[in-house]
Amino acid sequence: MTNLRLLEQFRSFYFKNYPDDMESMIDYFSVFGGVDWQIDTTKDIKELVLELVLENFDALYDKVQELTLGNKDYKRLLRALAVGDRRIFSAFNKAGLNNGNGGAALNYLQEKGLIEMEYSREAAPRKNSPNEKLKRSDARHRISHKVFFTYPFIRFWFYFISPNFKYIQEEKFEKVLEDFEQRHNSYTSLVYEELCELLLNYNLRDAYIASSGSYWDANVEIDILTTTQNGKIYVGECKWTNHKVNKKELHKLDDKCQKLGISPTQRVLFSKRGFSKELEAMAGVDLALYTSEDLKVLVKNNSRENNAKMLFS
Structure with a gap:
């Protein structure tokens, strides 16, 4: 499913900030896409994460709390989706949620416009072989839809910021920036894939x-x-x-x-x-x-x- 909202944000980010090249554009957009900020793309991205996010953590935390109603289930699910394979069932498991409270959290986040569904195109094993006895692995296999984040910044927050709350509260920003530097490339790959x-x-x-x-x-x-x-x-x-x-x-x-x-x-x-x-x-x-x-x-x-x-x- 093509994320047309992402395309609009990508264009908006470009005309607001005019990065030097597309590689830089993708790097910065993967973090700050979806927020209406002026981004100085001549600065190192870690410096911007420090200035715009970590040093403004309290205000941003309040805004994220407002978006998620401060609900622990919603935040746990967003974190699991951000760092995992985006499959709904595996995210429920990682977040410690069941189909009931996990489904409720999923519905809220969709209604709030923070995530969108990407539906599986996998054919059910029984449909492919209606008259054959299924292998145990096929019989147990559950087709799982995936989720993509509507705003890159929300995924960034739950990928890097949320798991490092302790360090941020202790103002050990170097720990957060070290984590960001180590995993930034792998994090960006999903946004690149969508683009x-x-x-x-x-x-x-x-x-x-x-x-x-x-x-x-x-x-x-x-x-x-x-x-x-x-x-x-x-x-x-x-x-x-x-x-x-x-x-x-x-x-x-x-x-x-x-x-x-x-x-x-x-x-x-x-x-x-x-x-x-x-x-x-x-x-x-x-x-x-x-x-x-x-x-x-x-x-x-x-x-x-x-x-x-x-x-x-």
């Missing part, structure tokens, strides 16, 4: 998209799987790493497609820092390669006027 889906669907804008989003089942996970009404299939993997993506990643994606039993119209790789020469030589009709700079197309042809809904100013 890459927006880019792919933007480039397919003349096609009628039937379904889009990540794909997961008991055996396979693919970052992006987009299908069109005329039967075309696009599969993508996104790598937010500091090295160039090589042919190995393409082989992994091909293996996933084989397990899933699909023959994609086009395979698409997205990379923060580019690709090996061998992979670049393979690019063509059935293989598209995009770097973070290619995301600029999402903002360059759009007006500065934007109606993105923000959390708080």
